[in-house]
Amino acid sequence: MNAGDSRLSDVMDFVLLSERLEGDMELLRDLAALYIKEYPVQLERLQSAVLSSDIPRIQRAAHKIKGTATSFAAAPAVELARELVGANDFGDGTEISKMAGRLSDELRRLHFALEQFCSGS
Amino acid sequence: MTLRMIEHRANSDGNRSRPIQVLLIEDNIIDARFLDVDFQKRGESRFLLETVQRLDEAEKILRTRHVDVILLDLFLEESQGLETLSAVRSAAPDTPVVVLTSLNDEELALQALKHGAQDYLTKGVVDSHLLFRAMRYAIERKQVEVDKRLLEERSIQMHKLEALGTLAGGVAHNFNNMLMAILGHTHLLLEMSGDEDVKRHAAAIKKSGERASALTRQLLMFGHRETGDLVPVDLNKIVRDSEELIRSVVGSEIAAQFDLMPRVVRIKADPIQIQHMIMSLVLNARHAIRSSGLLVIRTELVETGNQTHAQLTIADNGCGMSPETREHIFEPFFTTRGLAVAAGLGLSTVYGIVSQHAARIDVESVLGKGTSFSITFPGLTTPAGAA
Numbered sequence: 001m002n003a004g005d006s007r008l009s010d011v012m013d014f015v016l017l018s019e020r021l022e023g024d025m026e027l028l029r030d031l032a033a034l035y036i037k038e039y040p041v042q043l044e045r046l047q048s049a050v051l052s053s054d055i056p057r058i059q060r061a062a063h064k065i066k067g068t069a070t071s072f073a074a075a076p077a078v079e080l081a082r083e084l085v086g087a088n089d090f091g092d093g094t095e096i097s098k099m100a101g102r103l104s105d106e107l108r109r110l111h112f113a114l115e116q117f118c119s120g121s
Numbered sequence: 122m123t124l125r126m127i128e129h130r131a132n133s134d135g136n137r138s139r140p141i142q143v144l145l146i147e148d149n150i151i152d153a154r155f156l157d158v159d160f161q162k163r164g165e166s167r168f169l170l171e172t173v174q175r176l177d178e179a180e181k182i183l184r185t186r187h188v189d190v191i192l193l194d195l196f197l198e199e200s201q202g203l204e205t206l207s208a209v210r211s212a213a214p215d216t217p218v219v220v221l222t223s224l225n226d227e228e229l230a231l232q233a234l235k236h237g238a239q240d241y242l243t244k245g246v247v248d249s250h251l252l253f254r255a256m257r258y259a260i261e262r263k264q265v266e267v268d269k270r271l272l273e274e275r276s277i278q279m280h281k282l283e284a285l286g287t288l289a290g291g292v293a294h295n296f297n298n299m300l301m302a303i304l305g306h307t308h309l310l311l312e313m314s315g316d317e318d319v320k321r322h323a324a325a326i327k328k329s330g331e332r333a334s335a336l337t338r339q340l341l342m343f344g345h346r347e348t349g350d351l352v353p354v355d356l357n358k359i360v361r362d363s364e365e366l367i368r369s370v371v372g373s374e375i376a377a378q379f380d381l382m383p384r385v386v387r388i389k390a391d392p393i394q395i396q397h398m399i400m401s402l403v404l405n406a407r408h409a410i411r412s413s414g415l416l417v418i419r420t421e422l423v424e425t426g427n428q429t430h431a432q433l434t435i436a437d438n439g440c441g442m443s444p445e446t447r448e449h450i451f452e453p454f455f456t457t458r459g460l461a462v463a464a465g466l467g468l469s470t471v472y473g474i475v476s477q478h479a480a481r482i483d484v485e486s487v488l489g490k491g492t493s494f495s496i497t498f499p500g501l502t503t504p505a506g507a508a
Contacts, residue, residue, distance in 0.1 A: 020158075021158065021162075022162055024162075027158060031151070031154060031155065031158070034150065034151055034154055035151055038150060038151055060196060060198075060201070063196050063223055063224065064148075064149050064196075064223075067149045067194075067222075067223040067244055068149060068151045068152065070152075070223060070244050070245035071151055071152050071155040071244070071245075078245070085224065
């Protein structure tokens with residue numbers, strides 16, 4: 001699945017989020033816009049930590065992503081970030097790259113879905 | 122007699138009229154924004170949320186002004202885990218901290234509680250109602266903790282001063298008896314001797330003896346052994362009668378402001394001792410102000426429980442005291458000016474006078490900003506309609 005396939009309901013619990021925002025879609029647009037702005041920063045932080053094999057930095061980056069994903073009720077991204085934060089041994093780095101890759105993909109999907117929501121399509 | 126050392130503390134009560142000031146320390150702007158939404162949508166006007174992204178910004182705020190509760194993300198860019206908590210606790214030891222983090226880790230939660238956090242909540246697990254409740258409970262728990270600690274400190278301080286008073290009073294009493302014998306014989310020498318040289322020496326002994334006697338009287342006052350008659354008097358009148366003396370003591374560089382209740386403020390007291398106490402506190406303020414400044418003398422009625430009490434406050438905008446100095450100010454012979462300059466008995470005498478009147482003295486002081494002494498009297502207050 002690529003980013004272009006994603007809809008809000010695929011990447012997050014839209015009902016839960018709507019309840020939290022009391023159905024305020026304008027507010028959701030504001031928050032989505034904030035995510036769209038912040039997303040490249042979070043992604044870059046994760047990828048640069050992976051490239052430098054800096055485990056504490058990877059875990060810190062994943063931790064932040066987990067917070068953001070939790071706020072958006074984006075369960076798949078929360079789960080992937082949680083795995084990355086909780087992993088104890090990354091061995092030769094192959095496994096961590098794979099995990100970070102999966103998380104990056106999920107973030108792209110979330111980003112794409114929120115962009116679509118913002119543009120009204 | 123109750124001695125109360127007031128510190129910067131949360132104003133916690135069930136009927137608070139002002140909103141609860143919350144400081145959120147969170148460097149994830151999206152999480153911060155979501156929380157802000159929760160506060161706006163569900164916090165009503167009970168909470169006032171302020172967000173900072175950096176630890177040093179938070180420390181600056183916490184060191185300069187009051188916050189009711191801190192919501193803390195332990196994992197910031199510049200500080201991680203318990204290190205973040207320690208930094209915040211050190212900046213505001215009496216402010217409750219509720220940890221709010223993405224990491225659902227039982228061990229870390231226990232460690233955070235051991236390190237002084239009031240609660241540990243996980244983002245996404247806790248909803249806004251639970252969060253608000255956790256903050257309110259945290260404030261109350263912390264207040265109980267702070268009150269308990271202050272009570273213990275007060276109790277230790279009072280016992281220390283009582284022991285010092287017993288010792289000083291005992292020594293002064295015996296010393297005074299000996300002085301009376303010395304002064305009596307000196308008086309006889311002055312009366313009986315025709316030798317001018319003897320008279321001159323006897324007069325010198327008498328003068329020194331009288332000075333020593335005045336000193337022992339102060340110590341006796343501190344040790345509660347010098348009691349005068351307590352009679353119903355008007356506190357305002359005592360202050361007014363001292364006004365001229367106060368103005369001459371503080372000089373023209375210090376503005377003396379008298380905020381007296383426009384009616385009789387009745388207390389049961391020894392007016393001479395109260396005047397003595399006022400002058401000691403005024404002298405203390407004059408030394409604290411050093412050059413120019415403001416001295417305020419105020420009388421008012423305050424409510425304690427369901428009782429009304431007369432209160433006298435003497436406040437200055439002088440140099441203030443450090444908490445370390447404040448701990449010792451009522452001890453005899455304690456002075457910040459050196460014993461060659463000051464006897465160190467002024468405030469211990471004040472303490473003795475307050476004790477004899479079964480009153481309470483509260484001290485508030487901020488280094489560099491000033492000091493305020495408030496004496497709350499028991500018993501009689503203003504009769505209704507009295508003017």
